[in-house]
Amino acid sequence: MLRIFIHRLLLGIATVAIVSGIIFAAVEALPGDACTAILQRDASGERLANCRRELGIDRPALTRYVEWASGAVRGDLGISAHNNKPIASLVGDRLKNTLLLAGCSLALGIPLALFLGVLTGLRRDKLSDLALSTIAIFAMTIPEFVTATVLIFVFGIWLGWVPGIVTASASSSLSAFFPGIVLPVIVLTMVMTAHIMRTVRSSVIDVMSSDYVQMATLKGVPYWQIVFRHALPNALLPAINVIALTVGWLLGGVVVVEKVFNYPGLGHYMIDSISDRDLPVVQAIALIVATAYVGVNLAADLLAMAFNPRLRTLKARSP
Amino acid sequence: MSDGPATLVATTARPSRIVSVICEVLSRPSGFIGLFLVIAHVLLALFSPIFAPFDFKAMNANAILSPPDATHWLGTDQLGRDILTRTIMGGRQAILVTAIATPLAVAWGGLLGIYLGLAGGRLDDILMRVVDAFLALPWILKMLLMIVTFGTGVSVLIPTLAFFYGIPVIRIARAATQNIVARDFVLAARARGHSRVSIMRKELFGNVLDALMVEGAMRWSWMLLAFTSLSFLGFGVSPPTPDWGLMIADSRNFMAIAPWPAFAPVIALSSLIIGINLTADALAKALGIDRAQAAVH
Numbered sequence: 001m002l003r004i005f006i007h008r009l010l011l012g013i014a015t016v017a018i019v020s021g022i023i024f025a026a027v028e029a030l031p032g033d034a035c036t037a038i039l040q041r042d043a044s045g046e047r048l049a050n051c052r053r054e055l056g057i058d059r060p061a062l063t064r065y066v067e068w069a070s071g072a073v074r075g076d077l078g079i080s081a082h083n084n085k086p087i088a089s090l091v092g093d094r095l096k097n098t099l100l101l102a103g104c105s106l107a108l109g110i111p112l113a114l115f116l117g118v119l120t121g122l123r124r125d126k127l128s129d130l131a132l133s134t135i136a137i138f139a140m141t142i143p144e145f146v147t148a149t150v151l152i153f154v155f156g157i158w159l160g161w162v163p164g165i166v167t168a169s170a171s172s173s174l175s176a177f178f179p180g181i182v183l184p185v186i187v188l189t190m191v192m193t194a195h196i197m198r199t200v201r202s203s204v205i206d207v208m209s210s211d212y213v214q215m216a217t218l219k220g221v222p223y224w225q226i227v228f229r230h231a232l233p234n235a236l237l238p239a240i241n242v243i244a245l246t247v248g249w250l251l252g253g254v255v256v257v258e259k260v261f262n263y264p265g266l267g268h269y270m271i272d273s274i275s276d277r278d279l280p281v282v283q284a285i286a287l288i289v290a291t292a293y294v295g296v297n298l299a300a301d302l303l304a305m306a307f308n309p310r311l312r313t314l315k316a317r318s319p
Numbered sequence: 320m321s322d323g324p325a326t327l328v329a330t331t332a333r334p335s336r337i338v339s340v341i342c343e344v345l346s347r348p349s350g351f352i353g354l355f356l357v358i359a360h361v362l363l364a365l366f367s368p369i370f371a372p373f374d375f376k377a378m379n380a381n382a383i384l385s386p387p388d389a390t391h392w393l394g395t396d397q398l399g400r401d402i403l404t405r406t407i408m409g410g411r412q413a414i415l416v417t418a419i420a421t422p423l424a425v426a427w428g429g430l431l432g433i434y435l436g437l438a439g440g441r442l443d444d445i446l447m448r449v450v451d452a453f454l455a456l457p458w459i460l461k462m463l464l465m466i467v468t469f470g471t472g473v474s475v476l477i478p479t480l481a482f483f484y485g486i487p488v489i490r491i492a493r494a495a496t497q498n499i500v501a502r503d504f505v506l507a508a509r510a511r512g513h514s515r516v517s518i519m520r521k522e523l524f525g526n527v528l529d530a531l532m533v534e535g536a537m538r539w540s541w542m543l544l545a546f547t548s549l550s551f552l553g554f555g556v557s558p559p560t561p562d563w564g565l566m567i568a569d570s571r572n573f574m575a576i577a578p579w580p581a582f583a584p585v586i587a588l589s590s591l592i593i594g595i596n597l598t599a600d601a602l603a604k605a606l607g608i609d610r611a612q613a614a615v616h
Contacts, residue, residue, distance in 0.1 A: 011448075018452035026464045137596045142589050143544045145551045149567055149574075149581055157575050164574075252457020256548050267459075271552065274463050282464075290455045 012298040019290040024065050027279050077284040082276050087284045093170045098265035100174060101181065102250050105188035110243060113193040117200025124205050136194035144253060148187045148260040155183060170264040184261045191253060192246050199242040207235040237308055244300030248293040343605040350601025356594025363407055364414040373401035375408050376559040384577040394579045396569060405561035406583040410591060412556045416473055417542040420480040425535040428485030432492025433523055437500060437515060453486050458545055466554050484538050495530040496523060529606040536599035540592055547588060563588040
């Protein structure tokens with residue numbers, strides 16, 4: 001078990017290392033650098049060269065990558081080109097806000113998705129299953145900004161129940177986000193619930209048609225005892241990995257949702273930084289998001305292994 | 320990752336099989352409605368300039384944000400442009416870009432995936448790490464980085480979408496291939512001494528094609544989501560070209576006083592995406608493929 005743990009951990013670290021390389025290379029390929037962003041129109045000749053020397057971006061890319069990566073490991077993400085503040089503190093506030101948004105959506109979405117998944121799985125091809133499964137497809141494929149616009153119109157403008165936009169700023173206290181956070185949470189929850197629910201549904205269907213459930217039925221075990229004692233513990237295992245994938249999706253999905261609702265989170269900040277050409281911030285956010293994604297998936301793999309001994313061999317790949 | 324196609328075809332797809340698959344898709348209500356919506360949208364995208372009632376960029380200062388009436392059936396927007404015209408033409412860019420990018424994505428991802436599933440070994444290990452690394456970046460970040468580097472426009476968006484959306488296809492094709500490679504008829508071909516390329520062409524394509532077709536339909540829908548979201552954020556189609564994402568973004572500022580400019584593009588975009596997904600669902604059922612596993616986009 002320890003060997004597998006270390007193996008998985010190393011694979012995760014390797015993935016993050018490759019991602020950081022891709023991010024660094026992509027940002028490196030962008031036209032303009034930190035100095036053209038700082039100096040703006042004065043960026044030419046002597047001043048540009050001086051600035052580049054000062055910030056050290058006249059040195060070879062590989063040296064800077066090693067420096068950037070080792071700084072990031074120590075928690076030093078560099079300096080924002082836009083306002084010369086340390087990125088770690090700028091990103092910290094927004095990360096907290098995004099975690100609040102994601103946390104609320106997960107707290108609401110995971111139980112709902114498990115419930116609906118089991119319900120539709122057990123009532124396969126009945127009317128309630130067809131209706132819920134169809135709604136789920138629509139919820140996960142219609143763009144977030146469309147859902148958000150419809151919800152803003154219905155609940156924000158027409159009925160006037162909740163504000164259609166978040167007015168809190170990045171450093172506001174958490175209580176300032178209510179009730180504006182309600183609609184963004186609903187949009188994220190809808191998409192997330194749909195993804196998780198579909199996987200749970202198909203895994204419940206698989207397990208319920210397996211030999212051992214049939215055996216239990218033939219033995220005369222009561223239906224609900226079969227469902228709760230025999231089927232669900234096995235059927236809910238794949239949910240762990242899908243929840244992890246969904247958390248990864250959430251980190252990207254929040255970009256559009258945060259922009260639509262003017263929510264001061266990490267995704268909104270990233271779009272602003274791209275417009276401002278604040279490249280160190282773009283790098284930092286991309287690295288944080290990718291590391292979080294890999295970390296969540298690693299945790300899910302280990303959790304799945306803990307519950308399912310069959311996965312505890314080096315050869316087994318996570319589903 | 321996948322259970323692969325449940326039904327195996329011994330030979331490559333023949334015309335008769337294609338016809339029977341289409342018939343089976345159409346025989347399901349979801350497939351019939353879905354295919355109808357998709358075909359209607361494609362025809363509209365092709366021919367809308369011919370019968371659009373107004374010029375899509377003609378502004379009318381006397382009819383700004385006017386509600387639906389006899390002249391402007393769906394009203395006008397904040398510049399006095401006809402919403403019906405802009406809605407029926409608003410999908411042209413999105414459909415053009417995604418309809419070219421989808422086959423490209425499925426083709427390169429599918430070929431590489433089949434090759435890796437067949438070859439395995441060190442190359443497979445390394446490339447799958449890279450694939451994982453790419454999938455660890457949210458789609459929007461990847462797209463935005465490319466757009467900032469190379470600018471927007473059709474000539475950038477098509478290769479970018481085709482590249483990024485081909486990466487998950489590698490995994491699907493690789494898994495489907497690995498599933499089939501272990502079966503007897505491929506072993507037999509190997510034992511007969513066929514080359515790798517010949518095995519790919521003769522034994523695998525027909526069987527992996529089913530999985531790829533369903534995957535392609537899904538990719539199309541994800542690409543539309545990405546393209547319209549980028550337009551909505553202001554990184555896609557540039558005005559005054561009519562585009563659903565852009566129209567919805569514009570309409571939000573006036574929603575409290577004039578909500579109608581948002582309705583038509585919302586319904587148009589949703590109906591196309593719903594149509595594609597209903598078709599994909601019916602196709603998956605007709606081919607016997609479990610599509611619940613495709614989650615990441």
